[in-house]
Amino acid sequence: MVMKPVPWQTGEICGPESAKSLTKPDVLKRDLSKAKKLLLIVGSEAPDEKHGKGDMVDYAIALSKAGKMDVIATGGAIKAFIEKGFEGAKTMGAMELAYRLQDPEWKGPHGRGPYDMIMIYGQPYYMQWTMLSGVMNFAPQIVPIALGRYFQPHAKWSFPNMKEKQYHTILDEILELVGGGK
Amino acid sequence: MDDSQPYYGAMFEGTSPRTGTDFRMKKKAYFKADEADTGLGKFKGLEVRIGTIVDDEWDEPMGPTPMPGPTTLRSWDHKILTKYQPSYMPYCQVCCLCTMGKCDLSGDKRGACGIDIKGQQARIVLAAANIGCAAHLAHSRHLIDHLIEEHGPRTELMQGPGTEIHAPVTRLVTGMRPRTLEDASLILDYCETQMTHTLSATATGQEGSWMDFESKVFHAGMIDQLSMEIADLAQVSTLGMPMADPDAPLVESGIGMMDMDKAIILTIGHNIVPAASITDYITEKRLNDQAEVGGMCCTAWDITRRDPKAKVVGPISWQLRFIRSGRADVVVVDEQCVRTDVVREAKKVHAPVISTSDKAVMGLPDRSDDPPESIIKELVSGKIDGCYISDHSIVGEVATKVAIALKPSRRKMKFFPSKKAIQKMAEDCKKCSECIRACPNDQNVMEAVLAAQTGNMEPLREVYKNCIGCARCESACPNDYDLHSWMVVAGEADCEDEKYMVRTGRGAIQDTEIRHVGQPIVFGEIPGVIAHVGCANYPSGGDDVHHMAEEFAKRRYIIVTSGCAAISMGHVRDENGQSIYERRSGAFDAGCVVNVGSCVANSHIAGAAIKIAAIFAKRNLRGNYAEIADYIHHRVGAVGISWGAMSQKAASIAAGFWRLGVPVIVGPHGSKYRRMLLGKADNERDWMVYDARTGERVPTAPGPEHLFYAAETVAEANVLTAKLVLRPNDTGKGRSIKLSHYIDIHETYYGFFPEDIWKYIRRETDIPITLKDKILAQMKENKWKERKIPDPTLLKEQVIGGGA
Ligand code: SF4
Numbered sequence: 002m003v004m005k006p007v008p009w010q011t012g013e014i015c016g017p018e019s020a021k022s023l024t025k026p027d028v029l030k031r032d033l034s035k036a037k038k039l040l041l042i043v044g045s046e047a048p049d050e051k052h053g054k055g056d057m058v059d060y061a062i063a064l065s066k067a068g069k070m071d072v073i074a075t076g077g078a079i080k081a082f083i084e085k086g087f088e089g090a091k092t093m094g095a096m097e098l099a100y101r102l103q104d105p106e107w108k109g110p111h112g113r114g115p116y117d118m119i120m121i122y123g124q125p126y127y128m129q130w131t132m133l134s135g136v137m138n139f140a141p142q143i144v145p146i147a148l149g150r151y152f153q154p155h156a157k158w159s160f161p162n163m164k165e166k167q168y169h170t171i172l173d174e175i176l177e178l179v180g181g182g183k
Numbered sequence: 184m185d186d187s188q189p190y191y192g193a194m195f196e197g198t199s200p201r202t203g204t205d206f207r208m209k210k211k212a213y214f215k216a217d218e219a220d221t222g223l224g225k226f227k228g229l230e231v232r233i234g235t236i237v238d239d240e241w242d243e244p245m246g247p248t249p250m251p252g253p254t255t256l257r258s259w260d261h262k263i264l265t266k267y268q269p270s271y272m273p274y275c276q277v278c279c280l281c282t283m284g285k286c287d288l289s290g291d292k293r294g295a296c297g298i299d300i301k302g303q304q305a306r307i308v309l310a311a312a313n314i315g316c317a318a319h320l321a322h323s324r325h326l327i328d329h330l331i332e333e334h335g336p337r338t339e340l341m342q343g344p345g346t347e348i349h350a351p352v353t354r355l356v357t358g359m360r361p362r363t364l365e366d367a368s369l370i371l372d373y374c375e376t377q378m379t380h381t382l383s384a385t386a387t388g389q390e391g392s393w394m395d396f397e398s399k400v401f402h403a404g405m406i407d408q409l410s411m412e413i414a415d416l417a418q419v420s421t422l423g424m425p426m427a428d429p430d431a432p433l434v435e436s437g438i439g440m441m442d443m444d445k446a447i448i449l450t451i452g453h454n455i456v457p458a459a460s461i462t463d464y465i466t467e468k469r470l471n472d473q474a475e476v477g478g479m480c481c482t483a484w485d486i487t488r489r490d491p492k493a494k495v496v497g498p499i500s501w502q503l504r505f506i507r508s509g510r511a512d513v514v515v516v517d518e519q520c521v522r523t524d525v526v527r528e529a530k531k532v533h534a535p536v537i538s539t540s541d542k543a544v545m546g547l548p549d550r551s552d553d554p555p556e557s558i559i560k561e562l563v564s565g566k567i568d569g570c571y572i573s574d575h576s577i578v579g580e581v582a583t584k585v586a587i588a589l590k591p592s593r594r595k596m597k598f599f600p601s602k603k604a605i606q607k608m609a610e611d612c613k614k615c616s617e618c619i620r621a622c623p624n625d626q627n628v629m630e631a632v633l634a635a636q637t638g639n640m641e642p643l644r645e646v647y648k649n650c651i652g653c654a655r656c657e658s659a660c661p662n663d664y665d666l667h668s669w670m671v672v673a674g675e676a677d678c679e680d681e682k683y684m685v686r687t688g689r690g691a692i693q694d695t696e697i698r699h700v701g702q703p704i705v706f707g708e709i710p711g712v713i714a715h716v717g718c719a720n721y722p723s724g725g726d727d728v729h730h731m732a733e734e735f736a737k738r739r740y741i742i743v744t745s746g747c748a749a750i751s752m753g754h755v756r757d758e759n760g761q762s763i764y765e766r767r768s769g770a771f772d773a774g775c776v777v778n779v780g781s782c783v784a785n786s787h788i789a790g791a792a793i794k795i796a797a798i799f800a801k802r803n804l805r806g807n808y809a810e811i812a813d814y815i816h817h818r819v820g821a822v823g824i825s826w827g828a829m830s831q832k833a834a835s836i837a838a839g840f841w842r843l844g845v846p847v848i849v850g851p852h853g854s855k856y857r858r859m860l861l862g863k864a865d866n867e868r869d870w871m872v873y874d875a876r877t878g879e880r881v882p883t884a885p886g887p888e889h890l891f892y893a894a895e896t897v898a899e900a901n902v903l904t905a906k907l908v909l910r911p912n913d914t915g916k917g918r919s920i921k922l923s924h925y926i927d928i929h930e931t932y933y934g935f936f937p938e939d940i941w942k943y944i945r946r947e948t949d950i951p952i953t954l955k956d957k958i959l960a961q962m963k964e965n966k967w968k969e970r971k972i973p974d975p976t977l978l979k980e981q982v983i984g985g986g987a
């Protein structure tokens with residue numbers, strides 16, 4: 002079961018609202034052009050997930066630089082950023098973050114918020130699912146974009162359970178879209 | 184014992200100084216006689232209740248809130264819930280509880296009854312807490328009724344030597360000292376009433392505010408804690424379990440420990456009564472060389488507490504792997520956490536199931552009134568797959584005789600496919616990914632199956648290590664592969680090697696132990712008390728629990744444990760082949776690992792915190808909930824961790840701790856409780872307290888920062904644990920010790936020096952000496968100012984002189 006915008010974990014279906022299928026980067030253009038403050042949220046699985054010659058932490062660093070995004074690492078992923086010499090990331094718990102994002106005035110640990118768009122990946126699927134539920138239901142000011150491979154129904158945009166190769170290609174295209182390049 | 188004399192118990196009445204309402208506990212006299220010869224004639228099985236009331240002899244003054252109702256402690260709850268607000272993460276945006284729905288509650292919509300999405304989420308949390316509370320309470324009620332029947336109502340309740348303050352939770356909540364089983368029954372009457380109220384609040388058209396739902400969640404949690412204390416107190420008093428004994432015996436544990444030369448009886452669940460009937464029968468009939476009993480989940484702890492020859496097979500999520508291995512000749516289930524497909528699974532391996540609890544009959548025919556011999560015959564012949572026996576006194580005989588009769592033929596059977604057969608079957612895999620999508624732990628079962636096609640079983644073995652045994656993968660597989668069994672075959676060697684010694688549950692903590700550690704805990708010199716409790720829904724195997732416990736035990740925190748977490752913690756051997764229980768003492772002291780026992784023994788963990796307030800601070804416990812909770816919240820650096828929390832019972836246990844102001848961390852699956860209770864560290868107003876000495880409102884550092892929190896990883900849980908033990912009342916020395924550990928753990932797991940240390944420095948004496956320069960620099964950078972160390976309280980009435 003791939004390439005369908007249905008929850009990756011079969012039981013994790015949602016309510017009346019569900020994410021749109023992110024199959025090409027261009028669909029993000031409109032939201033990106035409107036977004037003033039972007040936050041990239043990277044979970045504990047990112048250091049173990051390969052991307053190109055590096056891993057998904059390297060991708061986060063590139064995306065953050067390209068899109069001038071603040072990075073918050075959850076679940077201890079911060080250690081990987083520090084080991085790679087990237088100073089710009091801060092650490093917070095996933096649950097804490099899902100809560101604080103609900104406050105439209107929240108400036109975040111970098112002091113540069115409030116954020117109106119988040120990009121997120123790297124937490125256990127079900128945990129990101131609950132985090133995004135908090136954001137979708139109680140932080141309507143935020144446009145959440147899930148950048149994990151599997152469909153997250155509580156985001157605004159999410160990949161439809163992509164094949165691995167295709168997924169990594171589209172990630173690179175998104176990087177280009179926000180201003181980075183190969 | 185002589186039951187023919189009338190028994191007079193305690194009575195409480197008066198006016199609550201807090202609410203102005205009358206509280207009155209009339210306790211009726213009660214007696215029972217097997218046979219009585221009276222002026223009216225001869226009676227058999229006589230039971231008499233008389234409305235006689237006599238005075239209680241307890242001289243401790245009654246506090247303001249004995250036997251609180253659902254709103255009595257509302258103002259305390261609101262204080263806590265203002266500091267730690269709920270963060271809801273709805274599972275869906277609809278409500279389908281009544282026929283006016285389904286109602287779409289997304290955005291700012293309201294349901295037909297007027298409820299909004301926050302209220303609805305809080306209602307679901309309350310429903311879960313009620314379910315959990317009901318499970319423990321019904322268990323407790325069954326035990327008490329049974330024990331009164333067996334031992335008589337005047338049987339004394341005791342927790343063991345050195346526990347003068349026995350039943351601290353009961354004293355605190357009810358204002359009563361439960362001295363007999365009859366008292367226990369009375370307390371359960373109170374619990375049952377309260378639970379009916381909190382459950383009723385979830386009905387359509389009752390409670391509407393999230394805050395009040397959440398307050399009732401706390402109430403259900405407190406009632407749950409009380410009913411658990413009563414259950415454990417009663418069983419410890421009557422069933423020959425260790426009594427507050429730090430040297431409770433080491434018992435054998437693990438699948439590999441089961442002696443396959445004997446007939447094996449597997450008991451699953453939480454209620455000791457049927458399981459005790461089996462171990463008693465085996466002992467009485469001297470059948471120890473022919474049969475043995477292994478338990479899973481809390482029944483395992485309680486049977487080994489009663490009979491250390493019994494064995495702890497494993498935590499609850501090992502059920503399927505053990506049943507399917509065919510090692511159990513008979514499966515006896517009691518209540519709570521039992522796999523509901525147990526009969527179907529046991530049938531596959533020709534093991535009959537005996538259900539023993541009216542809460543989990545499992546569709547089996549009722550043979551309660553039949554003679555044992557006829558039941559045994561039907562079970563051995565396979566005429567029935569199992570049966571329900573409500574008369575626990577015959578369970579022992581039936582289970583043992585059936586197991587012994589079936590053993591010879593069952594030992595010749597083979598239950599798992601061979602590796603070769605798996606390899607062959609795996610060739611037909613459709614590569615559909617359904618197994619992965621079904622797996623709660625996102626295990627790549629498909630890849631493991633594809634590897635098995637080539638004869639490589641290693642990936643399946645890896646899956647086995649991270650597997651919680653739910654079998655959702657095989658339910659989803661279109662080829663109907665027995666995927667979980669395949670994993671067990673791949674992990675066969677690991678399974679055989681599961682041999683550990685674990686310390687069985689000791690029961691309560693002694694007053695003398697509290698006297699010894701109370702001060703260092705309150706002052707912060709013993710940096711914290713960490714309680715690992717709860718279920719086995721682990722994100723990646725049970726070893727994590729051991730890892731976390733060892734990390735803090737070696738730093739001289741006190742580790743307390745119970746339930747499945749206590750089993751998993753013992754299932755790791757060090758280089759000398761020893762488990763954590765063999766390496767560390769079972770005393771309530773720095774660096775020790777204290778297994779209190781089964782789920783219901785969790786109450787002793789709360790009890791220890793409560794006793795610190797009573798013994799070290801000499802506070803009155805009696806009916807004095809808010810003051811004691813306020814004390815614990817500000818002074819006792821305790822943290823509960825339920826890494827594999829799964830059940831509604833875990834939710835209600837946590838709620839009992841929340842009301843006492845004790846923070847609880849759960850594993851990542853705990854995010855599915857859909858509601859966290861989180862503080863805002865940067866919101867200074869939230870951390871203001873009264874200084875009880877002056878009545879002044881003073882700022883404190885956020886401690887504990889959160890009340891309920893799902894951690895994504897072990898790393899995060901460790902860092903958070905080290906932080907959540909901080910309390911406003913720490914002395915300078917205590918604070919500096921706690922901070923040194925927090926810094927060290929933060930650097931180890933996050934790779935850098937924490938940026939918030941300055942917030943926790945009140946005076947220079949708080950600074951860990953070896954890190955002084957670094958911390959001083961951070962303080963300077965953040966324009967740190969010296970703060971006083973208050974005598975912290977959230978309760979104005981605690982201010983000396985009444986806070987006027
Ligand atoms: S309980 Fe209320 S919200 Fe739920 S279905 Fe009924 S009317 Fe709708």
Ligand code: SF4
Nearest residue numbers: 622650651653654656
């Ligand atoms: S049985 Fe194990 S591998 Fe299968 S779905 Fe459950 S946890 Fe995953």
Ligand code: SF4
Nearest residue numbers: 612613615616618660
């Ligand atoms: S569900 Fe069954 S058929 Fe599908 S990939 Fe998994 S093992 Fe293969």
